[in-house]
Amino acid sequence: MAPYNAARAQPNDLTDADTLALGVGVAHAAHDCVATTVDPQAFAGNPVELLALGRLCILGQQFEPARATLVRYLALPEPPEREVALLLLVRSLLGMKDPGAANAQAQSLLRDYPYDAQIHYAIDSVIDASEEVNDELNRTALQLCAQQGKNTLPLLLQGKALSAATGSASASMLYADALRCAALDQASGDLAANGPQQLRTLHAILEVPAWQHSAELSPMEEAFARFVMTAVPLPTLQAQAVSATGLAPPRPLPLGQRTVTLVPFTLWAPSTISVLQTLVASAPQQTVYAITSWRANTGGADTPSREMLNSLEALQAALPAKVKVLVVPDVEFQSFHADAYPGGIVVREGRVVFNAVLAGDGAMRMLLRTLPAATASTGGQLSSTHRAK
Known part of the structure; x- marks a missing residue:
């Protein structure tokens, strides 16, 4: 059950039907938000409706109308759900790519309310949007x-x-x-x-x-x-390259003479492709090795199967040319302590300088800063949508 449970915990774990339904819901919410907020006096003085409108606009990804509506709510004499409104305001400001303003609201939450899980998640989001920008x-x-x-x-x-x-x-x-x-x-x-x-x-x-x-x-x-x-030397990996013609014989992947980027992944991690695409787009001169093991995908024996190989071949065909899919022995795969996917590892001259789960834009920027300056460009806010929480 381990792969199943881990897959269900992944970000973006949506079926095609889920994605379609969500898209329809977002489109309807966006339309209703825009139509309702045309009148600045809509629901004036009605806290329940104003807060509901703020939620609706966030669902529709209309972040500026959401911000304006929530500010109106918070300006009421005694807004009954002020903490909820501040949490929503953080989300709307982050949607507007303004982590500095979101931090101001996070400080209000820290000052005025007991620290709880919702405040923790809000702070997490601001940190993720801020680090290495x-x-x-x-x-x-x-x-x-x-x-x-x-x-x-x-x-x-x-x-x-x-x-x-x-x-x-x-x-x-x-x-x-x-x-x-x-x-x-x-x-x-x-x-x-x-x-x-x-x-x-x-x-x-x-x-x-x-x-x-x-x-x-x-x-x-x-x-x-x-x-x-970071203190552990890593001279080589024994890796089998995946291609359209099958699985190559094991060959050593040297790690001691250059900067090497590894992305531990499993086939059941739905954000793998988007993370790899973002990484290659941000560091176009860097070859990326997407590594996995047979056991990491099945939870069973570390032995190949035709079904798994077919899936890996299809994945390699869907990825940019700068990404090489490799299968490594599970004992070597586990030596990186990967337990959530996809991860990001940068090895420089045989030593790990970065090893983390790529759970958001902040983690991606942290990885990119460890690459040679000529190969990586963070460009401020990334366009990837992967999230772990």
Whole structure:
């Protein structure tokens, strides 16, 4: 059941029928939003209708009308669901590609309400939209990371996670977010000062009795292993290339003489193709090796099957020429501690300099900054739509 459960947890896990239905719903919501917001006085003074209109406009991806409607709602004398409106306003501002303004609303949430899962997700979204865009937004992301860690690390040390009336954030998710922030600290140079204590805290969380023998421990351990993998030398991978004519014999893929980009993936991860396309478009001179193993796709023996090979051949045919699909032994695949897909790994002169799940635009920009300057261009906001949460 592992591949099935993991696939259901993937972003963009929609059937063609789901996608069609969602598209119709978005189109109707967009039409109704535009038609209703033509009159600035529509629902004036009616908090229930104003909040519903803000939600409708966000569903229709009409982010400026959503912003204007939510601002009107928040200007009411005593808006009954102010926290919900602020959360929606963060989403609308991020939809408008304005993470700086979204951060201002996140600060209001942090100041005025108890920290819960919904606020955590809102902060996550602002961090993802801010990291590695420019120096100012990097500082915004680092500030939010510090505020996030202040609220979540003590909980994890107590063996607790986060909950809210409308959802929860698991311990493994909070832990992965803390590691993401540690990686941002490292990229900014701040980890040199705070690193030893930060790493001790992150390691101590893994030893908390509440997490032992729980489902949360394994993903937390794998996330920590990815983060500290930079000290491990990786001379070669034994890889079999996939092509239209089948599977090539195993050959070593040297990792010690250049910068190599690896993307661990599985066939059941629906965002794999879009992530690879975004990566190649952003670093067109960089060859990307999409790596997988037989066992990672089936959960069974690490042996080939004709059905799996056919699927890999079809995937290779659908990808840009700069992407090479490789099958590696599962023991080598697992050495990268990949447990969510697709991931991104950059190896420079035989050592890992980046290893993370490519769960959003921020993670993609973090990967691109580790590539040689001549091969990568982040270009600010990326156009990819993959999200992990």
